[in-house]
Amino acid sequence: xxxxxxxxxxxxxLALFLICTVATALLALTNGVTKxxxxxxxxxxxxxxxxxxxxxxxxxxxxKDSNGNTYFEAKDENGNTVGFAITTEDKSYGGAIxxxxxxxxxxxxxxxxxxxxxxxxxxxxxxxxxxxxxxxIGKNGALSVSKNASADNEIQAITGATITSNAVTRCVNxxxxxxxxxxxxxxxx
Amino acid sequence: MAEKKSLGKExxxxxxxxxxxxxxxxxxxxxxxxxxxxxxAIGMGIAATIVLLCSNVVISxxxxxxxxxxxIPAYIVVIASFVTIIQLLVKAFVPALDTALGxxxxxxxxxxxxxxxxxxxxSKNAVLASALDGLGMGIGFTSSLFxxxxxxxxxxxxxxxxxxxxxxAVFSSxxxxxxxxxxxxxxxxxxxxxxxxxxxxxxxxxxALSNKLADRKGKPKAELHGCASCxxxxxxxxxxxDKNCEEVKAQ
Amino acid sequence: MKIALSLLLTxxxxxxxxxxxxxxxxxxxGVSKKLNTAAGMSAAVIFVMVLATAVTYPINLxxxxxxxxxxxxxxxxxxxxxxxxxxxxxxxxxMVSLYNALGxxxxxxxxxxxxLGVVLLNIDNGYNFWQSMVxxxxxxxxxxxxxxxxxxxxxRLEGCDIPKALQGLPITLIAASLVSMSFLGFAxxxxxxxx
Numbered sequence: 202x203x204x205x206x207x208x209x210x211x212x213x214x215l216a217l218f219l220i221c222t223v224a225t226a227l228l229a230l231t232n233g234v235t236k237x238x239x240x241x242x243x244x245x246x247x248x249x250x251x252x253x254x255x256x257x258x259x260x261x262x263x264x265k266d267s268n269g270n271t272y273f274e275a276k277d278e279n280g281n282t283v284g285f286a287i288t289t290e291d292k293s294y295g296g297a298i299x300x301x302x303x304x305x306x307x308x309x310x311x312x313x314x315x316x317x318x319x320x321x322x323x324x325x326x327x328x329x330x331x332x333x334x335x336x337x338i339g340k341n342g343a344l345s346v347s348k349n350a351s352a353d354n355e356i357q358a359i360t361g362a363t364i365t366s367n368a369v370t371r372c373v374n375x376x377x378x379x380x381x382x383x384x385x386x387x388x389x390x
Numbered sequence: 391m392a393e394k395k396s397l398g399k400e401x402x403x404x405x406x407x408x409x410x411x412x413x414x415x416x417x418x419x420x421x422x423x424x425x426x427x428x429x430x431a432i433g434m435g436i437a438a439t440i441v442l443l444c445s446n447v448v449i450s451x452x453x454x455x456x457x458x459x460x461x462i463p464a465y466i467v468v469i470a471s472f473v474t475i476i477q478l479l480v481k482a483f484v485p486a487l488d489t490a491l492g493x494x495x496x497x498x499x500x501x502x503x504x505x506x507x508x509x510x511x512x513s514k515n516a517v518l519a520s521a522l523d524g525l526g527m528g529i530g531f532t533s534s535l536f537x538x539x540x541x542x543x544x545x546x547x548x549x550x551x552x553x554x555x556x557x558x559a560v561f562s563s564x565x566x567x568x569x570x571x572x573x574x575x576x577x578x579x580x581x582x583x584x585x586x587x588x589x590x591x592x593x594x595x596x597x598a599l600s601n602k603l604a605d606r607k608g609k610p611k612a613e614l615h616g617c618a619s620c621x622x623x624x625x626x627x628x629x630x631x632d633k634n635c636e637e638v639k640a641q
Numbered sequence: 642m643k644i645a646l647s648l649l650l651t652x653x654x655x656x657x658x659x660x661x662x663x664x665x666x667x668x669x670x671g672v673s674k675k676l677n678t679a680a681g682m683s684a685a686v687i688f689v690m691v692l693a694t695a696v697t698y699p700i701n702l703x704x705x706x707x708x709x710x711x712x713x714x715x716x717x718x719x720x721x722x723x724x725x726x727x728x729x730x731x732x733x734x735x736m737v738s739l740y741n742a743l744g745x746x747x748x749x750x751x752x753x754x755x756x757l758g759v760v761l762l763n764i765d766n767g768y769n770f771w772q773s774m775v776x777x778x779x780x781x782x783x784x785x786x787x788x789x790x791x792x793x794x795x796x797r798l799e800g801c802d803i804p805k806a807l808q809g810l811p812i813t814l815i816a817a818s819l820v821s822m823s824f825l826g827f828a829x830x831x832x833x834x835x836x
Contacts, residue, residue: 213457220456220464224471224715231475232711238482246485294828295656296766319492322426322547322584361581364828415810418670419754423663466722470715478711493761496714500754502667586661587822594814598806611809 247316251275254303254312255284266383275303282306285383287376288316293368295319300372302337304380313337313373318365325365333359333366337373344377346370400519404526410503411534412600413612417503421535422589423494426546429553429569430490431539435532437480437487437495439525441472442504446524448472449512456513465508466499473498486556503531534596541592546583548576645775647831648768652779654827658755659787660817661824665755669788670813672749679792680785685746687781690759692728693721694777697760698770717760722751755784791820 251261251273258275265271275284285304290297299316313334320326327333336356337344343354346366350357358366410416417438424434445468449456456464477495481488488495498504507527512520544550551569558565582588601611658664665686672682697717704710729747732740750756759780763773794816803812 209459213460216455216457217460217463217467220452220467224467225712228471228474228478228711228715231478235478235482239478242482242485317489321586324581324585415670418666419663422666463719463722466718467715470718474711474714477714493758493765496761497664497754497758499714499718500752500757502752505752585822585825586663587818587825589663590814590818590821594807594811594818597814598811601809601811602806 250301250314250316251286251303254286254301254314255305256311257283257305258286261286264383266379268379268382270379270382272379272383284311285380287379289372289375289379291368291371291375293318293320294325294362294364295321298365298368298372300369300376302373302376304376308341308380308384310337310340310373310377313369315369320362320365324359324362327359327362328365328369333357333369342377343374344370397519397522401522401526404523404528404530405533406530407609408527409530409534409600410527411531411538412597413604414503414506415597415612416506417501417531418593420494420497420501421538422586422593424491425535425538425542425589425592426584427490427553428536428539428543428551429557430487431535432532432554433480433484433487433557434491434494435528435535437476437491438498438501438504438531439528441469441476441498442507442528442531443521443524444472445469445504446507446512446520447517449508450515450517450520453513461513462509465505465513469504469508470499484557484560486553486559490553490556503527538589538592538596541596542583542588544572544575545580546585546588548572548574548579644772647834648772648775649779649782650831650834652776653783653786654824655831657783657787657824658758658780659784660821662758664758665753665784668749668753669791669817670810672746673788673792673795676789676792676796679788681742682746682749683781683785683788685743685750686753686755686784687778688743689721689725689728689747689750690756690777690781690784691774693717693724693756693760694763694773696720696724698763698773701764713761713764714757718757721756721760725751755780787820787824791817794820 248261252258255261255275257277259278260276261273262276263271264274271288273286274282275286277283283306286301287304288299288301290299292298296319298318298320301314301316302310303312303314305311315329315334318326318328320328336350340354340356344356345354346358346363347355348358348363356366356370404410406413408414411418411421420434420438424430445465448468449465452464452468473496476498477488480491480495507524511523515523540550543552549569549571553569555565555568558567583592597612604611652658656662659666659669668682668686673679697720700716700720701713704712704716725747729740729744732744732747759777762780763776766776768776795813798812798816807815
């Protein structure tokens with residue numbers, strides 16, 4: 202066991218090296234084929250989400266606000282601004298959560314889409330359901346979560362998933378902040 | 391063990407008699423993790439089956455070329471390559487499945503079923519037999535996942551095959567069928583079943599049932615006995631060369 | 642500091658690797674029969690998890706820089722396998738007492754999905770180096786908590802009168818279900834502590 206002959210080391214390492222090379226080459230090939238498609242999928246998903254939260258929009262223009270946050274300005278066919286789509290992130294039960302919020306030109310929420318979420322199926326994942334997301338539509342200003350929502354600025358929590366409800370609401374609220382920053386800035390300037 | 395078995399038997403043994411999940415108790419992590427919905431279970435099963443089939447074929451074809459000493463790293467490289475290829479393809483063509491499976495998709499690499507079959511079967515048998523073995527084991531894995539997921543999704547979410555549209559989108563984007571809603575359960579789901587404890591519970595009951603069936607046929611129970619049949623036996627016998635296993639057992 | 646503590650507690654309690662994320666179920670069921678085996682195994686897992694994260698983090702930066710993210714899985718699993726072997730050799734040669742305590746478990750860890758899982762999750766979650774280290778440590782500690790707790794439960798099960806159909810693996814899984822349910826109680830704990 203102590204002394205290996207050259208052959209004992211060389212042949213196995215050469216074989217392993219060859220297998221690795223072939224494997225890497227195959228992967229590079231697959232990557233080359235699929236890369237374009239994967240990028241397209243990501244762009245398409247984002248575009249679809251924007252269209253969902255700002256249903257009236259025809260085109261979107263990517264912009265940055267004074268704090269460096271990216272947002273999309275929604276325009277109709279005449280180039281008039283009809284709304285905004287803003288993506289924000291926060292921490293939820295199972296990790297990061299990414300939410301896109303749509304605003305109409307007068308600052309009302311027109312739609313909420315959950316872009317990424319990694320919460321418990323059956324509880325937190327219910328945030329993706331329309332029953333929960335439609336809670337936000339038509340509201341404006343700072344929102345809070347309640348188990349028995351009655352007031353205008355209250356959102357009905359998902360049963361058994363208060364943390365997720367809170368996380369989504371925090372995302373929507375920070376989107377509202379960005380919206381206020383954007384529109385407030387435009388009025389002043 | 392596999393001296394004079396017919397090829398048909400290599401295929402069918404993985405389905406019931408040597409079902410990887412319920413009989414050999416392998417691949418428990420993905421079984422528990424992705425069985426919350428039938429659609430992701432099917433997706434996971436198909437992905438793992440493809441990897442299993444391809445890696446079994448390649449490893450069997452290379453079995454005389456791969457030096458004994460580096461066979462485990464070599465198997466791992468082969469398996470990891472196929473997993474990555476599947477991962478890239480899924481990302482490109484079934485993005486919804488990639489989202490649903492998350493980290494469990496790359497984790498197919500460490501699925502004990504695949505490395506276990508490579509070492510126990512493909513490294514000793516001809517290509518065709520290995521392919522059939524891989525396919526049978528893969529289908530056995532998929533059907534066990536399907537069974538677990540059916541129970542968990544129907545009871546826990548009150549739906550069946552929900553989200554299947556995203557899987558079928560590979561064939562045609564016009565399909566609008568998106569699963570069934572189970573009356574009553576849909577309004578009043580027993581959420582326990584889709585949560586982590588529900589996974590352990592359903593799996594336990596399933597093993598109990600399969601033990602019962604095995605018992606009736608005079609077959610031994612699915613058990614975890616020290617190293618001989620522990621779910622790590624495949625990987626641990628591989629890497630530890632049995633010696634360490636004996637030590638673990640002795641302790 | 643606050644972020645680190647919250648990450649640590651999240652990984653140990655609310656998102657326990659075994660009981661909530663189902664990573665590392667094999668050793669959880671296979672090596673939890675005796676308390677000291679469970680402790681030894683988890684110590685080895687913590688060690689390898691932290692080490693693997695420290696090694697793979699710079700490698701990942703290199704891969705991303707060269708636009709080769711698609712090699713992540715294959716590179717990481719090989720690095721983990723090589724690392725485990727290397728640690729085993731070093732321990733065997735220079736730290737015999739530590740080797741006797743952890744060594745036997747090391748080979749079992751290469752294919753432990755919790756180790757590859759933590760490395761991939763760190764990248765998915767976009768943690769920086771220190772956050773990754775803390776998260777790995779937390780993941781490992783969570784693994785240990787679950788293993789040791791469950792070993793205790795199983796030792797109790799030994800002497801129980803269990804219905805014939807459930808004896809062996811089924812009752813173990815049902816016990817795991819109950820332990821896992823108790824961890825659901827931690828939901829929201831971390832968020833409310835640091836809110």
